[in-house]
Amino acid sequence: xQKITQTxxxxxxxxxxxxxxxxxxxxxxxxxxxxxxxxxxxxxMIFLIYQGSYDEQNATxxxxxxxxxxxxxxxxLVISASQLGDSxxxxxxxxxxxSSYKLIFGSGTRLLVRP
Amino acid sequence: xxxxxQKPSRDICQRGTSLxxxxxxxxxxxxxxxxxxxxxxxxTLIATANQGxxxxxxxxxVIDKFPISRPNLTFSTLTVSNMSPEDSxxxxxxxxxxxxxAFFGQGTRLTVV
Numbered sequence: 001x002q003k004i005t006q007t008x009x010x011x012x013x014x015x016x017x018x019x020x021x022x023x024x025x026x027x028x029x030x031x032x033x034x035x036x037x038x039x040x041x042x043x044x045m046i047f048l049i050y051q052g053s054y055d056e057q058n059a060t061x062x063x064x065x066x067x068x069x070x071x072x073x074x075x076x077l078v079i080s081a082s083q084l085g086d087s088x089x090x091x092x093x094x095x096x097x098x099s100s101y102k103l104i105f106g107s108g109t110r111l112l113v114r115p
Numbered sequence: 116x117x118x119x120x121q122k123p124s125r126d127i128c129q130r131g132t133s134l135x136x137x138x139x140x141x142x143x144x145x146x147x148x149x150x151x152x153x154x155x156x157x158x159t160l161i162a163t164a165n166q167g168x169x170x171x172x173x174x175x176x177v178i179d180k181f182p183i184s185r186p187n188l189t190f191s192t193l194t195v196s197n198m199s200p201e202d203s204x205x206x207x208x209x210x211x212x213x214x215x216x217a218f219f220g221q222g223t224r225l226t227v228v
Contacts, residue, residue: 033214045222047116047216047219093217101148101217
């Protein structure tokens with residue numbers, strides 16, 4: 001069964017600096033995808049970035065980029081030029097192996113951006 | 116990607132009552148799901164909302180407690196029945212029409228007193 005591991009319960013970063021949030025995954029599928037979401041205190045889940053296992057390049061979306069290392073089964077989220085509004089919970093997720101569109105989530109990382 | 120409007124955004128309910136949460140998508144989506152996020156926890160899938168038929172529930176969730184409807188490809192409801200304080204959570208609906216997308220409603224923060 002798939003599993004997502006986020007080993008950092010909490011992280012601090014200084015405003016304007018970059019930060020890396022770790023995510024490792026375990027899957028037996030050859031084709032899979034990794035998602036990252038941001039959850040502010042309001043509770044909504046905001047989609048940030050997606051990486052497919054066969055994508056030729058690492059995904060980027062504005063200040064978000066994904067450091068995808070397939071051999072290590074890691075998909076770390078890099079946030080550049082951190083802003084105070086980046087303070088939130090961040091979840092890594094992947095799809096279940098039953099070919100459904102259901103997601104399995106990691107435990108999340110709480111990021112706090114310091115002014 | 117599509118946009119899901121979820122309501123209510125929050126509610127405080129008395130134990131023993133029921134609350135129905137609605138999600139409206141601005142375009143047709145193939146799949147819709149309901150997740151629960153207990154305080155301080157990650158998201159757990161409750162069920163898949165199947166259009167025109169009974170929902171498919173995950174282990175630990177039952178239809179009597181969480182009845183779900185999906186009358187068409189853009190709308191779904193989740194009811195939390197006979198609530199207890201343990202049902203206090205954030206409930207989120209999600210939609211997807213392909214393997215590379217999964218978008219969420221704004222969430223419903225439920226407190227049961």
